[in-house]
Amino acid sequence: MREGDICGRYGGEEFVICLPGTSLKQAARLCDTIRADIEQSTLYTIIGPINVTASFGVVETLSARKLH
Incomplete structure (x- = not known):
């Protein structure tokens, strides 16, 4: 970031x-890139290692100048 x-x-x-x-x-x-990093990381807990995944959505906003 x-x-x-x-x-x-x-x-x-x-x-x-x-x-x-x-x-x-x-x-x-x-x-x-962030999603792949999360997927490849292992979290170590008191009950053992776990793997997690994530999903992302991407949006773009328009500035006031683009609207005119």
């Missing part, structure tokens, strides 16, 4: 990552 990017919890199991100045294609690529 870069300086200026914002990540936070949005509900129970949902998170939001805001990537200002990032194209939809760049954001999708970053999300796939």
Whole structure:
């Protein structure tokens, strides 16, 4: 993540990552990298190791200038 990017919890199991100045294609690529990193990581718990996965959706907002 870069300086200026914002990540936070949005509900129970949902998170939001805001990537200002990032194209939809760049954001999708970053999300796939994060998803793969999560999938390849093992979490070690008191009951043994577990693996988790994640899914992402990517949207783009239009600035007021693009609407006119």
